[in-house]
Amino acid sequence: MNQLDATFAALADPTRRAILARLMDGEASVMELAEPFAMSQPSISKHLKVLENAGLISRGRDAQRRPCRLEAKPLAEANDWLERYRKIWEGNYQRLDVLLAAMQAKKAAGDAEQ
Amino acid sequence: MNQLDATFAALADPTRRAILARLMDGEASVMELAEPFAMSQPSISKHLKVLENAGLISRGRDAQRRPCRLEAKPLAEANDWLERYRKIWEGNYQRLDVLLAAMQAKKAAGDAEQ
Numbered sequence: 001m002n003q004l005d006a007t008f009a010a011l012a013d014p015t016r017r018a019i020l021a022r023l024m025d026g027e028a029s030v031m032e033l034a035e036p037f038a039m040s041q042p043s044i045s046k047h048l049k050v051l052e053n054a055g056l057i058s059r060g061r062d063a064q065r066r067p068c069r070l071e072a073k074p075l076a077e078a079n080d081w082l083e084r085y086r087k088i089w090e091g092n093y094q095r096l097d098v099l100l101a102a103m104q105a106k107k108a109a110g111d112a113e114q
Numbered sequence: 115m116n117q118l119d120a121t122f123a124a125l126a127d128p129t130r131r132a133i134l135a136r137l138m139d140g141e142a143s144v145m146e147l148a149e150p151f152a153m154s155q156p157s158i159s160k161h162l163k164v165l166e167n168a169g170l171i172s173r174g175r176d177a178q179r180r181p182c183r184l185e186a187k188p189l190a191e192a193n194d195w196l197e198r199y200r201k202i203w204e205g206n207y208q209r210l211d212v213l214l215a216a217m218q219a220k221k222a223a224g225d226a227e228q
Contacts, residue, residue, distance in 0.1 A: 006126075007126075008125040009123065012118075012121075012122035012123035012126060014118070017195070021198075024198070024199065075196055075199045075202075076199075078196055079193065079199070081125075082189055082193040084135075085134075085186055085193070088184060088189075
């Protein structure tokens with residue numbers, strides 16, 4: 001499995017995305033990460049394993065806490081991949097803007113006639 | 115499964131990403147999409163089904179060709195989600211830049227002393 005496969009697969013789960021969002025604020029232990037979820041620590045640990053295997057988080061060496069830390073590089077690569085599509089969706093929005101402007105101009109012309 | 119789950123799961127496969135990349139250039143039939151891959155049409159059709167269920171592509175009504183078309187909105191939403199992390203990785207790069215500048219300054223000072 002290549003890095004992009006692993007990154008996107010890891011992101012395809014709301015709990016894992018919420019964990020990453022929490023780690024944006026800084027390191028956290030498994031217990032701290034489990035707190036906001038109605039989930040057992042072993043369930044959270046499984047999600048952390050997926051994130052760690054995908055390289056999206058790393059674990060600290062402190063044997064007790066093993067704090068989790070966000071690793072942003074694979075996220076940046078996934079973002080780069082998606083960025084290539086930006087011109088497509090921005091193109092779509094621009095076409096929609098032109099259409100809306102044309103409709104508004106037509107409506108204004110109709111209003112003026114009345 | 116919510117939209118982000120479906121989008122990221124659909125993106126977690128190199129063939130599906132290559133299909134989306136091909137569709138950036140415009141609509142294509144299953145046969146045209148299968149061409150560059152050493153894969154049967156049924157295998158490609160399975161991938162298309164995943165992409166269609168995730169809302170990343172739509173199929174035309176022409177019964178013979180049923181051309182595939184890229185739907186950019188879910189990609190834009192996935193991109194928006196990842197964008198939130200940009201400040202993290204850009205922060206990391208900036209810290210790295212500062213570190214490199216400090217190392218170079220130290221090296222320059224050392225060279226000057228010799």
